[in-house]
Amino acid sequence: MxxxxxxxxxxxxxxxxxxxxxxxxxxxxxxxxxxxxxxxxxxxxxxxxxxxxxxxxxxxxxxxxxxxxxxxxxxxxxxxxxxxxxxxxxxxxxxxxxxxxxxxxxxxxxxxxxxxxxxxxxxxxxxxxxxxxxxxxxxxxxxxxxxxxxxxxxxxxxxxxxxxxxxxxxxxxxxxxxxxxxxxxxxxxxxxxxxxxxxxxxxxxxxxxxxxxxxxxxxxxxxxxxxxxxxxxxxxxxxxxxxxxxxxxxxxxxxxxxxxxxxxxxxxxDIGSWSALWLAGMRDAEGNLREGDTIAVSTHNSLLRSHDRHLLATVGVDDLIVVTTPDATLIAHRDAAQDVKRVVDELKASGRSEHSLHRVVRRPWGSYDSLESADRFQVKRIVVKPGAALSLQKHHHRAEHWIVVSGTAEVTCDENVFLLGENQSTYIPLGSVHRLRNPGKVPLEIIEVQSGSYLGEDDIVRLEDVYGRS
Incomplete structure (x- = not known):
């Protein structure tokens, strides 16, 4: 065998x-x-x-x-x-x-x-x-x-x-x-x-x-x-x-x-670096490997990769790696591609989350996108797969407002269970036991506005979870 x-x-x-x-x-x-x-x-x-x-x-x-x-x-x-x-x-x-x-x-x-x-x-x-x-x-x-x-x-x-x-x-x-x-x-x-x-x-x-x-x-x-x-x-x-x-x-x-x-x-x-990806990819006549929305003027032998809804333009450069994501941009010489790991080490050492998390974070039930954050508030776009549910949970330091953008939401808030449709909203007080579930056959999309003294992901007390994370 x-x-x-x-x-x-x-x-x-x-x-x-x-x-x-x-x-x-x-x-x-x-x-x-x-x-x-x-x-x-x-x-x-x-x-x-x-x-x-x-x-x-x-x-x-x-x-x-x-x-x-x-x-x-x-x-x-x-x-x-x-x-x-x-x-x-x-x-x-x-x-x-x-x-x-x-x-x-x-x-x-x-x-x-x-x-x-x-x-x-x-x-x-x-x-x-x-x-x-x-x-x-x-x-x-x-x-x-x-x-x-x-x-x-x-x-x-x-x-x-x-x-x-x-x-x-x-x-x-x-x-x-x-x-x-x-x-x-x-x-x-x-x-x-x-x-x-x-x-x-x-x-x-x-x-x-x-x-x-x-x-x-x-x-x-x-x-x-x-x-x-x-x-x-x-x-x-x-x-x-x-x-x-x-x-x-x-x-x-x-x-x-x-x-x-x-x-x-x-x-x-082994796609072990951006230069390895450049070597393995389909390069154009100027030797550039381009992904996403890019414009390359007088640019040669470079890797240009842009994320959605973001134009990346270069002028008069050679042998560069330029990679953008919604929350970070990398610019490096192709010969220094192996040293990108040093950036990650520095992010870790300074306690920044960009070494481990994207702005869009995937979860077994779907994903969330951190749209905006400042002192005492944060705004997220949450997408829940059909039939999926977040854990039954509570927070010690934040309250939440949920606004349904598309789909149908089944909301549990303490002893109450109810449905919300498009353009409807609800408020989850600090300390309330709550859950969000998608009972429908299309993705559920909501905007979540968090407010409170601490908004970290570790302020989640999971009481019950179908994915074994409680």
């Missing part, structure tokens, strides 16, 4: 301000149809004899993953929630343990959810070529044939052949400087380290137990105490917090004697 194991816990900080902790790059439509997560899932469905996927996702992104699977009409996937980020080695161990519950001989195809592959057929062929080595107990990784001297990737040096398609891994190499990367390109025995793998689930766990026994034992205990919560497998948080943080490369692949590599050219990119 070939089981895709999709790793979906990344934060994509180098693609700020579009990718943020609350909505990272794997769940964004950056290139092609659908999000990167959806493209990865769709790619695996084209493999022969493939089983239902296992997704290891952050608890914060559980509803994003579930919703995007439903958009693909995929209902057989399993979503394992990683309560705390602990890098790839523990995440893969969780998936491997779950896979062995299905099939003691399960093969895992481990794929990051945020990679782009332009040539799906070459990728499929590479998986087929890697199967014999994986069946023989090799831990197979896929090496991407380099087409340029890249300093942003690690490399794998191929050694002697294993059969006709795989090779022993001679060496894992850290990200090189430019001169070294140029020598690797000329050598032709070095491939980029893609972070994609194929191996038996049992074999991986055996190697993990040998080379990282503390990690193996702690993940095993956390997995054994996992519980089903709605459509998710929820791993014990207290136990998983004790798991050592390490990647599969450091924990296993660089220590095992059974590491193999299958080289492949499949138009691969």
């Amino acid at each position: 070939l089981i895709p194991l999709i790793l979906s816990g990344g934060s994509g900080t180098r693609l700020w301000p579009v990718s943020r902790k609350n909505l990272p790059k794997q769940f964004l439509s950056l290139t092609g149809e659908g999000t990167l997560f959806q493209q990865t899932i769709t790619r695996t469905r084209k493999l022969p004899h493939v089983a239902a996927p296992i997704i290891v996702a952050s608890e914060d992104h559980r509803f994003l993953a579930a919703e995007q699977l439903l958009e693909l009409d995929i209902q057989d996937a399993t979503i394992v929630l990683e309560p705390i980020a602990r890098n790839t080695a523990p995440a893969i161990a969780l998936g491997a343990m779950h896979a062995l519950e299905r099939d003691p001989n399960a093969l895992l195809l481990v794929l990051p959810a945020d990679h782009l592959i332009g040539d799906t057929q070459s990728f499929t062929d590479a998986v087929q070529r890697a199967l014999p080595a994986a069946h023989q107990g090799w831990l197979v990784t896929f090496g991407i044939r380099p087409d340029r001297p890249e300093t942003g990737f690690g490399y794998i040096r191929r050694a002697e052949a294993i059969g006709s398609d795989a090779f022993h891994v001679g060496q894992f190499v850290e990200k090189p400087d430019l001169v070294t990367a140029e020598s690797y390109l000329a050598d032709r025995s070095y491939d980029w380290n893609s972070g994609m793998f194929l191996f038996k689930a049992s074999r991986y766990l055996d190697e993990l137990a040998e080379h990282a026994p503390e990690m193996y034992d702690t993940v095993r205990i956390a997995h054994a105490s996992a519980k089903i919560d709605l459509d998710f497998v929820r791993v014990d948080q207290a136990t998983f917090a004790k798991v050592p943080d390490n990647s599969i490369d450091y924990a296993v692949m660089e220590k095992t004697t059974r590491a193999a590599v299958v080289p492949v050219s499949c138009e691969w990119s």
Whole structure:
């Protein structure tokens, strides 16, 4: 049984301000149809004899993953929630343990959810070529044939052949400087380290137990105490917090004697920075990658990305990244794209929310857009999906006014339950127990005006919640 194991816990900080902790790059439509997560899932469905996927996702992104699977009409996937980020080695161990519950001989195809592959057929062929080595107990990784001297990737040096398609891994190499990367390109025995793998689930766990026994034992205990919560497998948080943080490369692949590599050219990119997206995208005659409403005058080799209802214009610039969102703008030289993460670090250090939240925040019931805020008041546009409901809740520091713009609202306020139609409104006093529900078949849109001494999102006391957040 070939089981895709999709790793979906990344934060994509180098693609700020579009990718943020609350909505990272794997769940964004950056290139092609659908999000990167959806493209990865769709790619695996084209493999022969493939089983239902296992997704290891952050608890914060559980509803994003579930919703995007439903958009693909995929209902057989399993979503394992990683309560705390602990890098790839523990995440893969969780998936491997779950896979062995299905099939003691399960093969895992481990794929990051945020990679782009332009040539799906070459990728499929590479998986087929890697199967014999994986069946023989090799831990197979896929090496991407380099087409340029890249300093942003690690490399794998191929050694002697294993059969006709795989090779022993001679060496894992850290990200090189430019001169070294140029020598690797000329050598032709070095491939980029893609972070994609194929191996038996049992074999991986055996190697993990040998080379990282503390990690193996702690993940095993956390997995054994996992519980089903709605459509998710929820791993014990207290136990998983004790798991050592390490990647599969450091924990296993660089220590095992059974590491193999299958080289492949499949138009691969990890979309790890804005410059990587620029390289992967469809550029115009001036070398510009343009998204949204943009005007480029005497502009060359730049990435220009504008958000809705916002015109972005450049004049006389080259090799720039200019990205706008409703609440932030990034301007960077293309060569400095890897340093965008430093902006995110500074936002975190200063306690600003822009590193994690967009102005539009998605929730399992819909979304809200913070239109205006000042001292003691805030205005939001709230959209509730048909049939969905917010939690039964109260606030200690704010009151709320709700005005229905479209759709029908069912309002609970203390002991009263009543309906509101378009252009009708109600008042929720401070401390009142309340809930908003959409009983209709079209989205409900309301304007919410908050007033009070404190308006933070942590002033929500959930008393009851269909999404398990109370």
